[in-house]
Amino acid sequence: MGKSGITVLALMSGGVDSSVAAxxxxxxxYNVTGVTMKIWxxxxxxxxxxxxxxxxxxxxxxxxxxxxxxxxxxxPFTYLTLPGNTNPES
Numbered sequence: 001m002g003k004s005g006i007t008v009l010a011l012m013s014g015g016v017d018s019s020v021a022a023x024x025x026x027x028x029x030y031n032v033t034g035v036t037m038k039i040w041x042x043x044x045x046x047x048x049x050x051x052x053x054x055x056x057x058x059x060x061x062x063x064x065x066x067x068x069x070x071x072x073x074x075x076p077f078t079y080l081t082l083p084g085n086t087n088p089e090s
Contacts (some may be wrong), residue, residue, distance in 0.1 A: 003029035012077070015060030026073055034070035034076050034077040036063055 011024035012034040026032045042061040063079055070077035 004031065007031040007033065009033050009035045010075075012069065013068035014062040014069065016064070019069040022069065022075065023073055026075060032073070032075045034066060034073075034075055036066045038063060038079050038080045038081045054059075 008025055008030045008033050009027060010018065012018045012022060013036065022032055022034055038059065062066075067077050
């Protein structure tokens with residue numbers, strides 16, 4: 001089977017590394033779908049910080065950055081909302 005028959009999920013944070021990885025996979029002929037996780041409940045924050053990686057008050061902007069990259073790459077994009085304990089300090 002050629003790469004064009006293989007679909008991969010590119011976990012995208014909205015940053016450079018994951019964006020380049022998605023672009024390289026597409027360039028190599030894979031069917032790429034961009035995915036990110038929505039884990040911030042909008043209430044809690046990491047102690048001593050307003051943002052912890054993709055978690056925190058900047059999460060919506062990170063998701064939007066990832067969506068824009070996927071749009072520029074012409075690949076599908078979705079996000080997963082993860083319920084439950086998502087406190088990065090636990």
